[in-house]
Amino acid sequence: MTTEAAPQLELRAVPGLPLVRAGDDLAALLLDGLGRSGIALRAGDVLVVAQKIVSKAEGRLVDLAAVVPSARARELAPLVNKDPRLVELVLGESRRVVRAARDVLIVEHRLGFVMANAGVDQSNVAAPGQGEYALLLPLDPDASARRLRAAIAARAGVAPGIVINDSFGRAWRVGTVGVAIGAAGVPALRDLRGTPDLLGRTLRVTVVGHADEIAAAASLLMGQAAEGCPAVLVRGLTSGPEQPAAVLLRPPAEDLFR
Amino acid sequence: MTTEAAPQLELRAVPGLPLVRAGDDLAALLLDGLGRSGIALRAGDVLVVAQKIVSKAEGRLVDLAAVVPSARARELAPLVNKDPRLVELVLGESRRVVRAARDVLIVEHRLGFVMANAGVDQSNVAAPGQGEYALLLPLDPDASARRLRAAIAARAGVAPGIVINDSFGRAWRVGTVGVAIGAAGVPALRDLRGTPDLLGRTLRVTVVGHADEIAAAASLLMGQAAEGCPAVLVRGLTSGPEQPAAVLLRPPAEDLFR
Numbered sequence: 482m483t484t485e486a487a488p489q490l491e492l493r494a495v496p497g498l499p500l501v502r503a504g505d506d507l508a509a510l511l512l513d514g515l516g517r518s519g520i521a522l523r524a525g526d527v528l529v530v531a532q533k534i535v536s537k538a539e540g541r542l543v544d545l546a547a548v549v550p551s552a553r554a555r556e557l558a559p560l561v562n563k564d565p566r567l568v569e570l571v572l573g574e575s576r577r578v579v580r581a582a583r584d585v586l587i588v589e590h591r592l593g594f595v596m597a598n599a600g601v602d603q604s605n606v607a608a609p610g611q612g613e614y615a616l617l618l619p620l621d622p623d624a625s626a627r628r629l630r631a632a633i634a635a636r637a638g639v640a641p642g643i644v645i646n647d648s649f650g651r652a653w654r655v656g657t658v659g660v661a662i663g664a665a666g667v668p669a670l671r672d673l674r675g676t677p678d679l680l681g682r683t684l685r686v687t688v689v690g691h692a693d694e695i696a697a698a699a700s701l702l703m704g705q706a707a708e709g710c711p712a713v714l715v716r717g718l719t720s721g722p723e724q725p726a727a728v729l730l731r732p733p734a735e736d737l738f739r
Numbered sequence: 740m741t742t743e744a745a746p747q748l749e750l751r752a753v754p755g756l757p758l759v760r761a762g763d764d765l766a767a768l769l770l771d772g773l774g775r776s777g778i779a780l781r782a783g784d785v786l787v788v789a790q791k792i793v794s795k796a797e798g799r800l801v802d803l804a805a806v807v808p809s810a811r812a813r814e815l816a817p818l819v820n821k822d823p824r825l826v827e828l829v830l831g832e833s834r835r836v837v838r839a840a841r842d843v844l845i846v847e848h849r850l851g852f853v854m855a856n857a858g859v860d861q862s863n864v865a866a867p868g869q870g871e872y873a874l875l876l877p878l879d880p881d882a883s884a885r886r887l888r889a890a891i892a893a894r895a896g897v898a899p900g901i902v903i904n905d906s907f908g909r910a911w912r913v914g915t916v917g918v919a920i921g922a923a924g925v926p927a928l929r930d931l932r933g934t935p936d937l938l939g940r941t942l943r944v945t946v947v948g949h950a951d952e953i954a955a956a957a958s959l960l961m962g963q964a965a966e967g968c969p970a971v972l973v974r975g976l977t978s979g980p981e982q983p984a985a986v987l988l989r990p991p992a993e994d995l996f997r
Contacts, residue, residue, distance in 0.1 A: 487776045488968065490750040490960055492975075518745045580995045587995070595911035648947070652910040652996035653853035655989050656928050656948025658955065660912070670914050671962065689906070689962055690914025697916065698956030701976065702748055704929065704947055710746065717750075718959065731913050737838045737845070738910035738996050 488717070493520060494702050495528075495712035503540035508632035511712055520714060522633070527642035527667055527718055529699035531711035533602065535625050535645050535663070536616050543570060545613040561586040567601060570615055574599035579739050587650075590618065593730040594662065595739060596649050619645070622663025623725035630665040642667035642718075645726070646696035646703075652738060659700025661692035661726045668692075668721030669728045692726055746975070751778060752960050753786075753970035761798035766890035769970055778972060780891070785900035785925055785976055787957035789969035791860065793883050793903050793921070794874050801828060803871040819844040825859060828873055832857035837997055845908075848876065851988040852920065853997065854907050877903070880921025881983035888923040900925035900976070903984070904954035904961075910996060917958025919950035919984045926950075926979030927986050950984055 495514040501507070511528060515521075536542075550558070550565035554572055558565035562584050572578075575588035579595055590599045600618040619625045626643040634640035645663035650656075661669060673687035699713035733739060753772040759765070769786060773779075794800075808816070808823035812830055816823035820842050830836075833846035837853055848857045858876040877883045884901040892898035903921035908914075919927060931945035957971035991997055 487752040487754040488960055489752065490748075490956075492748040492750075492956075494745040494747065496745040582995060585995065648945070651948070653989055653994060654918075654948060654951065654987050656946045656951065656987060658916075658948045658951050673962070687906070688914045689958070690909070690912060690916045691959070691962075693912065693914065693916050694955040694959045697952040698748075698750075698959060700947070701949070701952045701956060702746055704931070704949075729912050729914060731911055736911060737840060737843065 490715065490717040492698060492702050493714045494710040495714060498711055501534040501537040505538045507538045507629055508636055512633065512636055522637050522639040522641055524639055525720060527644060527695060527715040529644045529646050529695060529713045529715060531703060532618060532645055532647040532662060533616060534711045535619050539619050541617040541619060542614050543617060545615055557581060567615060570601050571599045574601060574617055600647060623727055626663040626665035640666060644692050644695050646699060648700065659696035661696040661729060664692045664726040666723055669724040669726050671721060690729055693729060748973065748975040750956060750960050751972045752968040753972060756969055759792040759795040763796045765796045765887055766894055770894055780895050780897040780899055782897055783978060785902060785953060785973040787902045787904055787953060787971045787973060789961060790876060790903055790905040790920055791874060792969045793877050797877050799875040799877060800872050801875060803873055815839060825873060828859050829857045832859060832875055858905060881985055884921040884923035898924060902950050902953050904957060906958065917954035919954040919987060922950045922984040924981055927982040927984050929979060948987055951987060
């Protein structure tokens with residue numbers, strides 16, 4: 482039987498990453514992990530890195546004992562059923578509250594993400610000593626992605642695309658999906674407007690959230706690893722004009738749902 | 740150098756599918772396509788199939804010339820800047836209008852999806868003769884997925900998981916992403932609540948929209964094929980309790996954004 486070459490994608494978990502601490506060199510850790518699994522980076526590869534390890538490396542861990550909740554945080558905390566100190570951190574990371582209800586605090590993050598709890602996370606956070614800690618998003622995830630890309634290129638001689646992903650809930654649908662909060666060296670959006678379809682009719686509106694689809698694909702593998710897998714290599718994506726993940730944010734004036 | 744086996748996923752476009760027509764046997768077409776690329780189905784494989792070819796095979800193509808717009812459709816059409824006959828089809832497929840604005844008509848589809856235009860699509864639709872046609876979603880995509888799974892199992896002796904995907908816009912974010920509108924033989928949600936994280940702390944809420952992430956991953960490959968690729972094989976996913984895509988719909992009473 483003759484076979485036809487078909488487009489394909491390969492996703493591989495980067496194994497054996499240690500628990501990341503503030504100041505760690507993520508580029509070195511990722512390249513060590515790739516080396517252990519015998520993977521040499523190639524041009525066109527994209528590395529998807531979980532927000533948690535980027536935040537940890539950047540020292541975004543906050544000791545809850547040092548947080549003094551404001552009056553607003555203390556007022557909101559019983560309504561949303563959360564620790565007032567956590568609510569204080571969420572408000573500090575946010576432009577405004579979009580929805581507050583029992584167990585739900587959805588905000589517009591200072592960077593524009595509409596998300597639960599401003600991405601402030603208490604799970605899987607390495608706590609030095611016995612205290613309670615929370616982890617904030619990176620200060621500027623697109624900048625984090627650019628720095629990581631440059632650091633890997635300097636060491637490996639190949640600049641992979643970088644996507645920093647996190648898990649977001651959605652309006653209307655149950656369950657979180659991986660979403661791109663930072664990107665470098667990848668087209669965050671793919672604009673197919675004006676491309677004729679198979680019948681020569683021009684597609685009317687098709688702008689694809691490409692980096693979000695990459696983030697979701699990697700999340701499949703991150704979620705099914707027994708011990709957690711904070712980095713995934715994606716091979717086989719087509720290239721396109723580089724854009725940061727910030728282009729995935731719908732401007733509030735064009736948004737019908739906040 | 741010793742290497743460690745790392746979890747991995749493989750996605751392959753199913754090549755050479757013909758334009759699908761009403762009554763076509765999708766199971767046969769997909770198995771032919773897989774055969775041409777030398778892929779033998781294995782237990783645990785998931786086939787992601789674009790909504791368009793499922794709808795076409797099920798005869799969901801509508802001749803716009805036969806559509807008589809209601810008064811409500813004629814009233815709404817100039818507001819949303821769409822053909823009144825298309826608006827009529829959208830309303831006929833919907834429970835209610837969620838948002839209407841210039842170029843935007845977001846509805847709650849009769850199956851519960853909150854989506855633009857009730858999924859009614861004018862692009863890439865094979866038009867017999869010179870008329871204008873539109874394509875509606877399958878009547879019951881979860882049932883379509885179950886039938887396709889059974890038909891493939893009957894022919895191939897292996898029952899792959901099936902995800903029927905479509906591209907949805909999102910609140911708050913620019914760009915469409917692949918979403919699961921039908922599923923069979925896969926866990927549409929993965930419930931990680933109660934799973935201890937790396938530090939033994941119990942994760943508080945982590946329900947993952949697994950089938951949506953599968954749909955998004957396949958959409959990456961569907962979008963980058965030069966000639967369109969309406970089916971993708973995914974290999975390497977872990978299994979779990981089977982659930983239909985309907986479980987991905989947030990009940991309206993629990994939804995803060997309708």
